Amino acid sequence: MRITVNGEDVGLTSDGDTTLLTALRDELGLVGTRFGCGQGLCGACFVDVDGTVMPSCQTPVWQVEGQAVTTVEGLSQDGEPHPVQRAILDRQAAQCGFCISGIVVRAAALLRDEPDADAARVTEALDRNLCRCGAQRRIIEAVLAVRESR
Amino acid sequence: MSELPAHVVDNPRLGTWITVAGGVVEVHVGKVELGQGIVTALAQIAADALALPLSRIRMLAAHTTHGPDEGLTAGSLSVLQAGPALRHVGAVVRALAGPPDDEYVARIAALDPDTDLLTAPTADAVTPDAVGSSTPRLDLPDKVLGRPRYLADLRPDGLLHGRVLRPPSPGARLLELDDDWKAPGVELVRDGSFVGVVGEREADVDRALEQLARDCAWAEEDALPDGDDLPTWLRAGPHEEIEVLDESPAPGTLSASYSRPFLVHGSIAPSVGLARWDGDALRVWSHSQGIHPLRMAIASALGLDPAVVEVEHVENAGCYGHNAADDAAFDAVLLARAVPGHPVQVRWTRPDELAWGPLSSAMTATVSASLADGRIAGWCYDVWSQGHTARPMYRGIPGLLAGAHLATPVPLLPATDPPTAAGGGTTRNAVPIYDVGPRRIAGHRRVDSPFRTSAMRALGAYLNVFAIESFMDELAEEAGADPVDFRLAHLTDERAARVVAEAARLAEWGEELPDEVGRGIGFARYKDKGAYCAVVAEVGVASSVAVRRLTVVADIGLVVNPDGARNQLEGGATQSTSWTTKERVRFDRRRISSTDWETYPILTFREAPLVDVHLVDSAAPSLGAGEAAQGPTAAAIANAVHHALGVRVRDLPLDADAVVRAIEAQE
Incomplete structure (x- = not known):
């Protein structure tokens, strides 16, 4: 089975029912996508599949065959962090950071689709990402800062 | 010589703290990164102490062999305990290898690692440079850029994955599993009611775990209490009595009772453990809060010489107390024993993390007081709870979950409480900071329980501050006084009064609010000797309880990293908002049923x-910030709801249902 991951065409030996998350972490060694719940309810494992953000823990690899998957590792360009990542670091908008990969993927997709997203839209877009440390407000501010810095 | 820092006395060898590699000074600390930014704060202290820029030092993860034993990373004590030790170590290094010129690091490298820190000369303190600045977190780039950083990201050679099938309910016993049980790609490991699988591929162990769950038969019993009436169950006992103080007050004329349910830690990552046996030697990687007690607990549970067990700390997602980290490490040890030479990584499932990780105990309290001429004249307080600590090796018992399920069980210890001198557990913050006349304060710790409870952020202080600060508002109302004025009139501690007054001012206390919005205050000094923290909550009550804004003012003494401290207080207040307005462990008479984020919403x-977090300027000794906001936030929210609606919610969580019940009760 072949999929495109972060712009690279890769072959997978995992069987089709393996979750995309397990294939990414265990077979491809892309551990930036985190396992949080395995039930599609926390957003830590969000990846972008052909423009749609989905929980990779609930996505069997057969479902993404031939499609383009972007993980948190694929958001940096030429070694430069994605503007959302830059803004999160600039504002120290994280505590433990475990939820951040999925949040970065979700926020990057939002700003790609809606470059002028306001606070309400950002908040709504991130509502399926859980953060337990209480960094939500800092994260929202960081995502909004990306828009303002353009 | 002046008194030496306790952690230097415990770890008197220079080489335990300082090594040099590649022209960089490596600083070994025993405190661990839990997502709270402690390693960055300690790096700032170490850099100043060594008179080096941050770029010339590297912080190394805690290690039972290669670093100091600094006990647990808990209780908002890390800066307080590790800071003075690092300052002393730095003063010795400067005395022996200074001045900090081009050859300084080379001279540090040449120092005798066996130098005795207790007798070595020390240089004078230097002017802080890094301390006091908002140094960005050293660990965040890896975490934000998606690099390997967490324990589950480690991929050592020969790695095998492991999963453990936990029983379906507390006290369940494995009745039946076919001796020839098999699943593709995995090996079964069984010891009594402890069952797990090991395999090369994660997909295989995950599937095998599902199959195992279908194929195991268990004996279960209905051992859980009525989840809708926990106060009655907590009060029924049997109890161990905790006498805090008794100044023989007259019984109060006004009285109220408060409660909170069981809560979970709810870290976004499930717990992970990694272990490898090489002959008789055992290496363990864990996100434990205490790698030294974990090492002793593993050795004790398996009858090993502790010298053969080595534990290294590796980060995981946020840790808010004694979670399942140690249990997962022991799971890995047990599974790895079946495959010598292979590192085995065990990852818990989300349902197990929510149902089998130590819970934070439900609690209830009754407070009574009398008023005389608008002032409080006498105060009685009783609080009922399970214990708030069952950490590994507390009272010498291993206390690792899987131990209880082995064919020859290593029993868990019933939860107890830290001693009062260490802040207590059930009775943490049970003594009001206010001038209330004669007081009687007592705790009642329920000792037999089917629930496994242990330390979570703020321990008993969360409920005790919620109760005291709610009751302060009830008394203020009775006295016809403004809640802020009423508190100030009963405060003699100037730092306390300043924090309360500042929070009120910044939150525009007394200014008009829209309809269906209320404002409330909560205040405490954490553990009676820690950080002062006042919170003003602005809460909307239109259709649900919506906490709109929190104004947090804290006096944490000298601030090492202002932004880091603000982040901790902000996170603490936000997490407490979640506990207070949404959270409750649910169970029937047999099983815990809140096992995912839908049944345990956060x-x-x-x-x-x-x-909005504001830190009061202070040159007093640094105090931890991580737990200070938990109780004050809960009280501020409840007081704001009362302000908006005129109803008093005394039983948490403070959700829409609770408001409806309180309105009905009032009518």
């Missing part, structure tokens, strides 16, 4: 309040 982005 605060979402939409529900997260705006949080």
